[in-house]
Amino acid sequence: MLSRFRHTRWITRTQRHTRWSTRTHRRTGRLAPAAAVLVAAVVVPSSAAAHEPRSDGLVRAAYYTQWSVYSGFTVAGVVANGDAGRLNQINYAFINVAPNPAVSGSPIECLSGDPWADYQMPFGGATGRPSVDGTADDWSGLQGNFKQLRELKTRYPNLRIIASLGGYSWSGYFSDAALTAESRAHLVASCIDLLINGNLPGLPPGAAKGIFDGIDVDWEYPGAAGATLTNGNGNPTARPEDTRNFTLLLAEFRRQLDSAARANHHRRYLLTAALSANPTKIALLEVPQISRLLDQMDVMDYDFHGPWEAHGPTDFQSELYPSAAEVAVIGSAQQFSVDQSIDAFLRAGADRHKLLVGVPFYGHGWVGVPDGGTHGLYQTATGPSWLNGGSPTWAQLEALGYAPYRDPITGGYWLYDQASETLYVVDDPVEIGQKMHYILRRDLGGTAAWSLDGDDSAGSLGAALALGLIDH
Numbered sequence: 001m002l003s004r005f006r007h008t009r010w011i012t013r014t015q016r017h018t019r020w021s022t023r024t025h026r027r028t029g030r031l032a033p034a035a036a037v038l039v040a041a042v043v044v045p046s047s048a049a050a051h052e053p054r055s056d057g058l059v060r061a062a063y064y065t066q067w068s069v070y071s072g073f074t075v076a077g078v079v080a081n082g083d084a085g086r087l088n089q090i091n092y093a094f095i096n097v098a099p100n101p102a103v104s105g106s107p108i109e110c111l112s113g114d115p116w117a118d119y120q121m122p123f124g125g126a127t128g129r130p131s132v133d134g135t136a137d138d139w140s141g142l143q144g145n146f147k148q149l150r151e152l153k154t155r156y157p158n159l160r161i162i163a164s165l166g167g168y169s170w171s172g173y174f175s176d177a178a179l180t181a182e183s184r185a186h187l188v189a190s191c192i193d194l195l196i197n198g199n200l201p202g203l204p205p206g207a208a209k210g211i212f213d214g215i216d217v218d219w220e221y222p223g224a225a226g227a228t229l230t231n232g233n234g235n236p237t238a239r240p241e242d243t244r245n246f247t248l249l250l251a252e253f254r255r256q257l258d259s260a261a262r263a264n265h266h267r268r269y270l271l272t273a274a275l276s277a278n279p280t281k282i283a284l285l286e287v288p289q290i291s292r293l294l295d296q297m298d299v300m301d302y303d304f305h306g307p308w309e310a311h312g313p314t315d316f317q318s319e320l321y322p323s324a325a326e327v328a329v330i331g332s333a334q335q336f337s338v339d340q341s342i343d344a345f346l347r348a349g350a351d352r353h354k355l356l357v358g359v360p361f362y363g364h365g366w367v368g369v370p371d372g373g374t375h376g377l378y379q380t381a382t383g384p385s386w387l388n389g390g391s392p393t394w395a396q397l398e399a400l401g402y403a404p405y406r407d408p409i410t411g412g413y414w415l416y417d418q419a420s421e422t423l424y425v426v427d428d429p430v431e432i433g434q435k436m437h438y439i440l441r442r443d444l445g446g447t448a449a450w451s452l453d454g455d456d457s458a459g460s461l462g463a464a465l466a467l468g469l470i471d472h
Contacts, residue, residue: 058439058469059296059356059446061089062462063164065453066117066145073453074123075148076130081459083452084152086466089160091216091272091298091448092149094167095195097174097187108177109190112200113170119144119200119208142200142207150211162270163195164216168233174219175237178245184252191215191253196260196269214270215253216298221276222246223284247286250293272296274448277304277341277358288349297350298448302360304336305425307384314366314379316412316425318359320435323409329378337410338435342442355444357435361454361461362391363426369416375405376416376423385422395456397424406430429464436468 064078078084096113100106112118121144123129125136132151137143142150149161166174177187193199198209220234223242235242250271257269273290276282277299291297305315313329322337338357345355368382388396402415402424413431415424427435439447447465455461 057088058444059089059448060087060466060469061091061162061296061298061356061446062087062361062449062465063091063093063451064145064149065093065451066114068451068453069117069121069129069145071453074129075145075152076123076132078452079132079152079155080130081455081457081462083455083459083462084156084159086459086462086470088158089162089448090149090152090452091162091164092145092212093164093451094170094218095163095165095191096170097166097177098170099173107183107186108173109187110165110194111190112194115144115201117145119146119203121145123148142203146200146208146211150208153211160213160270161211162214162216162272163191163212164218164274165191166218166220168220171218171220171235172233172237174222174249175235175239175242175245178222178242178249179239181248181252184245184249185256188249188252188256192256192260196257196264209264213266214272214295215257216272216274217250217253218274219246220274221281221284224276224281243284243286247289247293250290254293270295272298274298274300274358275345277301277336277338279340279344282341282344282348285348287345291350291354294354296356296445296448297345297354298356299338299341299345299358300450301338301341301358302450303364306364307366307386307390310381310383312366312369312379312381314369314376314381314414314423314425316407316410316414317364318412318425318427319407320411320431320438321409323407326378326410338438342444352443353445356446356448357439357444359432359435359447359449359465360427361449361451362393363397363424364390365392365422365424367420367422369421369423371416371418371421375403375414375418376421377405377407377414379423381423385424387424392424392426393454394426394428394461397426398456400424404428411435427461429460432461432464433468436465439469 096111098111099108100111119142122137122139124131132148137147153159153161177183195212198206200207223238225236225238253271257271261269271294273294275297302318304317306317320338322335327335342355346352365385365387366381367385369376369379372379384390397415402417404415406413411431411434413428446469449465
């Protein structure tokens with residue numbers, strides 16, 4: 001909720017200006033025969049105890065990234081490919097968490113990290129950027145992605161829009177913001193003012209009010225230093241106190257969101273969080289307490305493996321189940337799967353109905369990969385593929401015409417070209433469908449995909465997601 005990469009260090013959701021950058025993706029083609037792969041105690045506000053009723057079914061969420069507009073994927077594109085009608089929630093990523101640069105000595109608060117994209121960029125008319133409602137923006141009022149999200153809600157009144165805070169590039173101040181009761185209260189109040197009450201700099205009061213139905217906290221990661229690459233991102237000031245302070249911060253969000261709901265006569269503002277799938281980071285959370293505070297727990301079940309492992313072994317980035325063949329190559333300490341992450345949260349005390357399985361709408365790849373009798377899987381590489389900055393889209397990968405394979409043990413899907421010795425791992429519609437079946441079988445809360453610019457013009461990945469969950 002990245003481009004976002006990780007490994008055991010698991011970096012996630014970087015912004016468009018970082019080395020690991022944006023995404024996009026697309027649908028499946030005709031499958032080749034599957035390969036014969038080797039294998040084989042915080043005080044919880046009273047309102048938090050009541051889980052948000054899932055009156056419209058399981059959560060079918062996906063992230064729309066602030067910077068997608070710069071690559072030509074606008075909110076109108078979510079309508080054009082049909083995904084807007086398939087989802088019941090869109091998370092808007094990201095809102096910055098930092099001191100206000102315009103105010104000397106400012107405490108940490110919610111800020112627009114890109115005012116032009118968020119609420120100043122015009123859509124429609126001669127801009128070359130289609131608007132959701134087909135009209136040109138009034139240059140004197142609210143514009144940008146926020147205006148387009150408002151138009152989207154008008155067209156799809158049952159669609160929730162959630163504002164996501166932080167992400168990997170903007171998590172550096174979370175630890176400081178959560179440190180004291182005063183700093184927590186100030187951060188949350190600023191988020192309520194900006195996102196819930198819609199008070200944007202330079203616009204009339206309440207210009208963006210009514211767009212967002214809640215807040216998603218994407219702190220990467222409480223208690224774990226995130227600056228494993230020398231880019232200053234993540235949580236470089238991680239403290240042992242982060243574990244407790246994250247819970248206290250969520251409690252403050254819940255308290256102020258409930259107060260805002262009463263003031264605005266809103267039924268309930270949702271509070272959600274994007275959480276690492278890495279068991280070592282799960283262990284740094286007070287899972288029972290945050291589970292009671294949150295409406296949704298988005299488990300970031302992707303980037304298990306990728307370009308940071310430049311020389312391999314090549315491996316799936318979001319496999320559903322583990323396999324003995326994989327463990328034999330990489331060892332159990334480096335082996336991750338969706339099933340293992342969900343089990344870790346359940347053992348730690350999470351409410352299963354609040355757990356969302358994260359699904360990637362993008363892939364990773366390697367070059368210089370020998371066939372090795374496994375069509376390139378679990379093999380060494382001479383380096384990562386930099387197609388689309390290391391996050392190739394589904395559309396790009398399908399267009400390559402590489403031979404597709406599927407591992408019946410892990411559920412993983414990959415593409416391999418023997419002539420160029422290039423391999424890509426990516427979730428195709430079939431694998432996404434398998435994950436939706438898994439969600440139903442495990443009685444989980446739903447799914448959250450990263451990110452909508454990764455789907456194709458037909459919405460093939462979103463269709464697979466919705467087909468598996470809608471009407472259940």
